[in-house]
Amino acid sequence: MDKRYSKRRRVYYGVAVAAAVCLLVAGTASCGGMGRDSRKAAVKPKITVTAYDxxxxxSSEGSVTNNKITRWINEAGPVNVRFIPVTRNQSEQKLNALFAAGEAPDLILEYAPQIKNTFIDQKLLRPIDDMIEQYSTTYKEILKRHPILRKKGTGKDGRLYQFGRINETIPMRGLFIRTDWLEKLHLDIPRTTEELYLAAKAFTELDPDANGKRDTYGIALSGNSGAILNEMFGVTYPDYVNRNGDLVHGWDNIEAVTAFKKRIYDEGLADREFWNDKNGYRAKQDFLNGKIGIYLDQFNVPFAFYTDFYLPLKKNVPDAQIDVIPYPVTPVGQFNPIFVNPIQMTAVVNAQTQNPEAVMRYVDFASSEEFMKTMYFGFEGIHSQTQPGGCPKVTDMDKLRKEFNFGAGDFGMLTSPTLSGGCYYSKEKLDDKEPLQRYVKQMFDRNSDYVNFDLEVAGPTHAEQLPQPPQEIQAILDQTTRHASVDGDIWMKAILTPDYSTLEARREAEAMWEKADGRHVDEWYRSFYANNRDDLIMTEDIYQIFREQRAFQKKSPMDAGQTK
Incomplete structure (x- = not known):
């Protein structure tokens, strides 16, 4: 075994299997929380916290800042929180505006490292070492057991800036196909992108729903589907790929996926207005109404996929049959789906906060098992019931979906499910006794079984694990991403414009990159990858965590679910 990998494995993997023992016992001193009655009796301090919108x-549940989840947080927690809405796909713009106006929240929940790192460089965020030392119990204990969280949350100045969590690491996305349409048209499961194209063509032109109309699309290109096609061709932000042990700019990959999309678009195999379906809502509705044959989306939360995709599809089109399939071989290679980031930094503190103790008390609460259990399973006796083995079980799926699905994952950005045994792994919310739920669990397991450990994922590791570049490097990326990156307007022009080829788009994108001194960026990433990769959690490390977490889940439910 490579000694560098062995060293990383020892450092990083205090993370999964050893985390079978519950750290966090809700409502006791060891959890860093007071009993619920004493919390209610105390005068609670006030803080502000972001909430993804x-x-x-x-409409029946209120708003993202005022609903059953936010009310429970304020009733059960140690502080009163006013949530500040931040549009999910415009968080950078919104946060910049809030800081500029002097109205940034005390605690900022944010996934994107480039956003947080820029705020650190601008000294807009507060180091949190002293807060943890003086005021924390729960999060301090998590840091003690999993020091990798401290390492990943530390800035270039050696001070700790970010709170984080330990995730279940699983393939994050899935490629879904209408298998009943394949059977009807005598087609096999696509193994290459050429076969995927041929299936999309047949699904569009050969009336697979037998209604006598040409009203079906072969494949979706908007929203998550477009981004996952990029990933299928091995490219994700910031557009670098691992080639023969070196990190190189993925121009070949970007050109290849753009050519695939252009072919689909030119032949009318996808919605011709896909470019205007920014969040993919229209494509999702078409899929749920049985009008799209190939659809790509998130598949790391099987309960959400069941409630938001599979169940509505079966209600709308009872005879529809779908399956998840491996990513096909592309002209630039074959890749696994990207994985959920196993060690994820998710929160930072405004440098101007007036009450760091209150912020820390909220972080402790939001890191506790009590908080996690509620975000995962809703309210005891209303949405779920604890079973004799100690694990909760959903008892009212529809009510949980309606009242919690819209935001529990985002409000729970500080929860670490693997720290509390097997109860909180993602598929545990689905019931094997219910046929449709059982089938989603089977698809979910198949998606993990498809992982080929000899393949890379898009990029050399999860994008959130890439190093923080210097300000001048990040500035070049920020300047060029909207135009020259895989989803930039140059490449979109190639898809939509008949007389503008992908080769011309590549020349234009590379010229812009060159003019912006992009070669400096290429060299910085290449040098870091060559000389400092031991400091990163690489794809092979994520694969190892994935293997060990899966092995842990295969223990008996009683063993996996014991948290005390």
């Missing part, structure tokens, strides 16, 4: 809150 995905425009998906049912």
């Amino acid at each position: 995905r425009a998906n809150v049912p």
